[in-house]
Amino acid sequence: MGELRLMKGNEVLAEAAIRCGCDGYFGYPITPQSEVMETLMARQPWNETGMTVLQAESEVASINMVYGAAGSGKKVMTSSSSPGISLMAEGISYIAGAELPCLIINVQRGGPGLGTIQPSQADYFQSVKGGGHGDYKMIVLAPASVQEMNDFVDLGFELAFKYRNPAMILTDGAIGQMMERVELADFKPRWTDEEVKTKSGAWATVGKTTDRERNVVTSLEMDSAKMEANNLRFQQKYKQMEEEDCRYEEIRCDDAEYILVAFGTSSRVCQKSVEIARAKGLKVGLLRPITLFPFPKKAINRLAEKAKGFLSVEMSAGQMIEDIKLAVYEAGKNTRVEHFGRMGGIIPAPGEVVEALEEKFSWEISYGVKRYY
Amino acid sequence: MELKDIIKPENLVYDKSQVQTDTIMHYCPGCSHGVVHKVIAELIGELGIQERTVGIAPVGCAVFAYNYIDVDWQEAAHGRAPAVATGVARLNPDKFVFTYQGDGDLASIGSGEIMHACNRGENILVVFINNGIYGMTGGQMAPTTLDGMVTSTTPFGRNADLNGYPMKITELIAQLPGTSYVTRQAVHNAASVRKCKRAIKKGIQNVLAKKGTSFIEVVSTCNSGWKMTPVAANKWMEDNMFPFYPLGDLKDGVKGEPVSKN
Numbered sequence: 082m083g084e085l086r087l088m089k090g091n092e093v094l095a096e097a098a099i100r101c102g103c104d105g106y107f108g109y110p111i112t113p114q115s116e117v118m119e120t121l122m123a124r125q126p127w128n129e130t131g132m133t134v135l136q137a138e139s140e141v142a143s144i145n146m147v148y149g150a151a152g153s154g155k156k157v158m159t160s161s162s163s164p165g166i167s168l169m170a171e172g173i174s175y176i177a178g179a180e181l182p183c184l185i186i187n188v189q190r191g192g193p194g195l196g197t198i199q200p201s202q203a204d205y206f207q208s209v210k211g212g213g214h215g216d217y218k219m220i221v222l223a224p225a226s227v228q229e230m231n232d233f234v235d236l237g238f239e240l241a242f243k244y245r246n247p248a249m250i251l252t253d254g255a256i257g258q259m260m261e262r263v264e265l266a267d268f269k270p271r272w273t274d275e276e277v278k279t280k281s282g283a284w285a286t287v288g289k290t291t292d293r294e295r296n297v298v299t300s301l302e303m304d305s306a307k308m309e310a311n312n313l314r315f316q317q318k319y320k321q322m323e324e325e326d327c328r329y330e331e332i333r334c335d336d337a338e339y340i341l342v343a344f345g346t347s348s349r350v351c352q353k354s355v356e357i358a359r360a361k362g363l364k365v366g367l368l369r370p371i372t373l374f375p376f377p378k379k380a381i382n383r384l385a386e387k388a389k390g391f392l393s394v395e396m397s398a399g400q401m402i403e404d405i406k407l408a409v410y411e412a413g414k415n416t417r418v419e420h421f422g423r424m425g426g427i428i429p430a431p432g433e434v435v436e437a438l439e440e441k442f443s444w445e446i447s448y449g450v451k452r453y454y
Numbered sequence: 455m456e457l458k459d460i461i462k463p464e465n466l467v468y469d470k471s472q473v474q475t476d477t478i479m480h481y482c483p484g485c486s487h488g489v490v491h492k493v494i495a496e497l498i499g500e501l502g503i504q505e506r507t508v509g510i511a512p513v514g515c516a517v518f519a520y521n522y523i524d525v526d527w528q529e530a531a532h533g534r535a536p537a538v539a540t541g542v543a544r545l546n547p548d549k550f551v552f553t554y555q556g557d558g559d560l561a562s563i564g565s566g567e568i569m570h571a572c573n574r575g576e577n578i579l580v581v582f583i584n585n586g587i588y589g590m591t592g593g594q595m596a597p598t599t600l601d602g603m604v605t606s607t608t609p610f611g612r613n614a615d616l617n618g619y620p621m622k623i624t625e626l627i628a629q630l631p632g633t634s635y636v637t638r639q640a641v642h643n644a645a646s647v648r649k650c651k652r653a654i655k656k657g658i659q660n661v662l663a664k665k666g667t668s669f670i671e672v673v674s675t676c677n678s679g680w681k682m683t684p685v686a687a688n689k690w691m692e693d694n695m696f697p698f699y700p701l702g703d704l705k706d707g708v709k710g711e712p713v714s715k716n
Contacts, residue, residue, distance in 0.1 A: 104545055105541070105544065105545050107540075107541065133544045133545055135540070135544060137537065137540075137570075138566060138567075138570035139566060141534070141537070141566070141567075142534070142537040142540075142566070142567055142570065143537075145530065145531065145534040145537035145538050145541070145567070146537050146538070146540050146541035146544070147541060148528075148530075148531075148534075148537075148538055148541060149510070149528060149530075149537065149538035149539060149540065149541025149542040150541035150542060150544070150545045151541075152528045152538070152541075152542065153508065153541075153542050153545060153546050153549075155545050157541070157545070171531055172531065172534070175531050179528075179529075285526075286508045286526035286527065286528055286542065287526065288505045288506050288507070288508070288525075288526060288549060289504060289505060289507075289524065289525050289526045290505055291505075295520070295524055295525055295526050295527065296526045296527075297520045297526070297527045297528075297529070298527070298528040298529065299511075299520070299527075299528070299529035300529070301517060301529055
């Protein structure tokens with residue numbers, strides 16, 4: 082067993098970065114995630130592992146520092162919160178276009194605009210649908226505990242390098258600020274320059290030697306036919322992610338008639354909601370997507386066979402519900418899908434979720450028959 | 455004497471640098487980019503640093519700089535080259551990292567990134583091509599467009615009340631303690647090319663010696679954007695650009711000096 086500690090979610094992100102052999106962190110302070118950089122600066126990893134930590138002048142600069150460092154084949158990351166991620170959207174599009182691996186952490190807060198500093202899940206669309214310009218996707222991991230904050234740093238880098246694509250940890254102010262027991266990973270050494278050359282040096286700016294063509298990291302292609310070919314290759318890659326790296330968790334779904342679908346903080350709430358509903362005699366289960374992109378379509382399709390309805394529980398006006406509906410539709414099953422959410426930094430209470438379920442599916446609960454929409 | 459008798463190795467007085475590719479340049483005839491590219495490629499070859507050089511290409515006409523200088527390159531978004539260079543240089547301290555930026559890229563949309571990279575004293579070379587106009591997008595006003603100068607977005611000439619004042623970005627940069635060498639050069643005649651080459655050489659050597667940021671402005675022409683012949687553009691530059699953007703060193707010191715010597 083690894084080292085056990087009681088830590089804040091944001092602190093764990095920093096510790097996990099150091100331990101997984103991250104080469105560089107570039108960021109800009111914003112609530113509720115500033116502890117990530119503060120922890121890194123206090124830990125002084127440059128003395129221990131040689132990891133670089135730099136406070137940039139803006140989110141725009143920090144994501145472009147990540148772009149530069151990632152282009153040189155290194156393991157690099159940034160973290161921010163909702164308004165900051167909006168500023169990074171341009172850079173993320175460039176990173177996706179240039180096919181570079183990196184890790185981006187979004188500790189979400191309520192919006193739009195300056196909004197609130199309290200937790201929210203309203204950046205779902207921005208994270209899973211692209212966010213910046215052009216047809217691109219990110220791998221999006223949604224931790225539901227401080228332990229997963231730890232685990233997903235290494236996993237995020239692994240997937241980012243597997244696909245040469247940006248990966249995001251999409252969490253929120255509640256998980257960033259909460260303290261829980263965490264089992265830390267063992268230290269992994271940073272890649273040496275020689276390892277960089279074998280692992281990413283074929284495409285990275287590691288210095289042109291006479292035996293090869295220069296490496297050019299760019300997203301520019303003036304020839305439309307070639308650009309379309311690039312786009313087709315990207316789409317193929319996103320397809321492969323859906324096939325190989327879709328992750329989710331099912332809680333009491335085996336006999337469930339009603340499925341709550343929730344990720345991150347709202348999935349924690351829904352775990353309690355399942356217990357409350359079951360005590361009332363309602364057969365309720367929880368599907369928790371761990372990867373929001375790729376979205377667990379197949380699990381939804383399978384559950385739609387038996388379930389009388391899905392309730393998407395989100396700390397937003399209803400964003401993930403569109404993906405649930407799409408999955409149900411694409412499988413040719415029109416099981417009813419409803420949404421319940423709180424916004425503006427408010428976390429729903431478990432009882433509220435059960436009340437919403439009883440209200441929205443009152444017809445099915447009364448008559449015991451599946452109704453379609 | 456026949457041509458084949460003249461073309462012999464012993465008669466060779468000038469050769470293309472091996473660090474320059476054979477790609478035919480897309481720049482307009484008379485443009486300064488080609489000359490500055492050549493100078494940079496020559497210096498990378500002469501200093502033997504091809505294998506440790508990473509260039510950061512800008513947005514604008516010089517976006518294709520990576521097609522001509524045979525080193526590893528990263529293309530940056532509008533104005534972000536100094537941030538990209540920071541990422542490369544911080545994690546690869548043994549590399550020689552330089553950005554190549556025009557005035558639309560560096561002085562306008564990228565004014566934040568250049569100020570902060572220079573202020574942090576990032577160990578990079580910045581080559582700043584200032585022709586006072588947006589070349590690639592079709593000749594619109596730049597921050598460096600002179601007062602009264604006609605562009606496609608200042609068709610009656612730049613008017614300070616309407617458009618603000620031309621910005622002396624290099625004078626601002628020279629005030630920043632992170633810079634070690636700040637200079638303004640040109641490449642419109644043989645003598646100025648030689649001077650510019652000496653300046654860029656000093657900039658590269660400063661980076662190799664880890665002295666902080668070296669910043670080299672090259673006052674340039676854009677004969678297409680200015681709608682002049684190359685010869686007329688050079689004359690116009692001497693008469694109009696040089697009085698406002700005087701050539702010469704603004705700072706030649708070490709990182710940490712608070713202000714320029716001028």
